[in-house]
Amino acid sequence: MNRSSQSIDAAGRRGFLVRLIQGTYAMIGATLAFVVGGAVIAPSFGRREAMWLHAGDAEDLTEGTPLPITLRVARPDGPSEVVDRKVVYLVKIGSEVRALDSTCTHLGCRTRFNPESQRIECPCHGGVYDVTGHVLSGPPPAPLRAMTTRIDHGQVMVQV
């Protein structure tokens, strides 16, 4: 074996070691990134389970007049828990009962039902909706969000 083949040998060994070192640290890094990154990112994509709440009774509703109902929605909040309040309008239209989320679709203010004008109004930027949630005037880009409802033995159940 002459000198040059020895140094080629050494260069090959060195290259192998470098790759081994890089590979090992890449694996350690990937393991840590998986555990830490996973734990950090996972809750960002967690979904809250939907639940049905009793919002009111069908017999209490008047045709075409929204009835504001405050729902209490309990949910875990990280290590703590909170009970949120959510206002929905129950509107009876014919045989159907709709539940409208009272949050304005413009910038998220809480809307109010005005019994005199028979319209739902947003106090922030002047959005106006009709009793079925359609936009009549103002900046809101979309109708009030309709929530899934069902009627169980005369009880209006709303999915939140």
Next chain:
Amino acid sequence: MKALADWLDSRTGYRRLLHHLLYEELPSGTAWLFTTGSVVTLLIGCQFITGLGLTMYYVPSPRLAFDSVRFIMSDLPLGWMLRGLHYWGASFLVVATVVHMLRVFFLGSYKAPRELTWLSGLTMLMVILGFSLSGYLLPWDQKAYWATTVTINIARSTPIIGEAIANVVRGGADLGALTLGRWYSAHVFLLPAALVVLIVTHIALMRKHGISGPIEPHAGPAVLFFPWHVIKDTVMIAVVFASLITAAALVPAHLDEIANPIDASYLPRPEWYFLSLFQMLKYFPGPLEPVATMVIPGLAIGFLAMLPFLDRAAGRHPLRRPRRIFTAVMAALGIGVIALTGLGVADRPPHKDRNDWGLLPIAGMEIATGDGNTCIRCHENGGPAAPLAITRLSKDNEWLLSHMADPVVIAPGVRGTRDHAPPPVMSRFKAQAAVAYLKRVHAGDPVPAHVDDTVKLAALTYAETCVVCHRISGEGGTVGPDLTVVGRRRPEAEIHALIEDPETITGEPSVMPPFGKRLKPEQIDALARYLASRK
């Protein structure tokens, strides 16, 4: 890519720095023993990264600290592994640091001109122990609370300024929110900052003086750090990291019950690395206590700090003169620590069985979740309070007991204006049982899948009468005998007779009143049968 790297290099000169870092020439014969420092560096890195993940979820407040750790352990995907790595990493780090120190000691690497390298390393060991100490208070479980109480009382035993030190580390007269806040801040800001400064200093000093190399200089050409020594570091690091992952995956990090300042029966024990100090306290009672808390640890640290200044002769061999004497002191120190740790481990108090629920929590389960429970009136979806499944125990015992006795008083507005039903009232006995149940669930103890009707009856009876004086599995009064293993002492018939009228068994007037007339026969049957089964 190459163009970008060239540009970066022209602006930063990073290649020169990299070259300086990687292509250090090491003395010939530098071997595996010189990989201990790299292992410490890896573990510190792991602690930083996993700690970063944990701080996103941990809440440093007595109300939520325990719940946030529980959330990490049970609700957060991969959270158990994250905490497992951090928890085990702490133990691994203490071991690796001590191994590194011993290596430096036995090879005489601390000798001039490396005195300051040794001192910065010793300071780092203290900082790492500081991390461990502040770290195990954070989960705010029983162990955290009581071990910290002991630590602070040790600090208080310092002559003259003890009381002042204790107040500063507690942040006030009592252990509580202020203590947790400052220990947390120390753990995540102060100590890491100190550690980073120390690591940079330590490595810079190491590079300035070069590594000490083998005890007797080897003939032969110098070895380049990269890749010829780095490969050894890497193999060691891979082995240690694989062990860490295995430990964290197989043995989940420990979490006791939530801290309970009024539970005086808890026997606090520190983590194993402080066990030797803890054990030593037992041999120096009363006025001699400062010998164990101050004098002996002070002498040991003083010896280590002075070592490079005491040992000034040239020879590095640990068993040859003049180093023999130091080796002997070091060996004595090591044997002392190991022996005390061993004695401490042997002295371990009986382990609490998380599957043994005793009777009080069973009664509580029946009260809180069984037929006719009143909690669900409010704790339900859409109700004024969150369903029990997601309710946390963020209030203290007194609050919980008062809340259960009369939910309306403690939570105004719970009863609607149209609701004229009488307030749901729970007796304090029942409330205590319910709290015991919630605490078990809260601590993550496995809920019994099926409970016999007899046991249910025994539990409810116990929770309303016997609990005042008798303890089972850590819950209940201490006036009467502990009944945890009463089945070993007495057969069923005897227990039955004792409950009906103690005098028939003891033959003399007893402190315990006869229950023959106060309890129904089936209640006594159920109690006797259950108690006899406790062996």
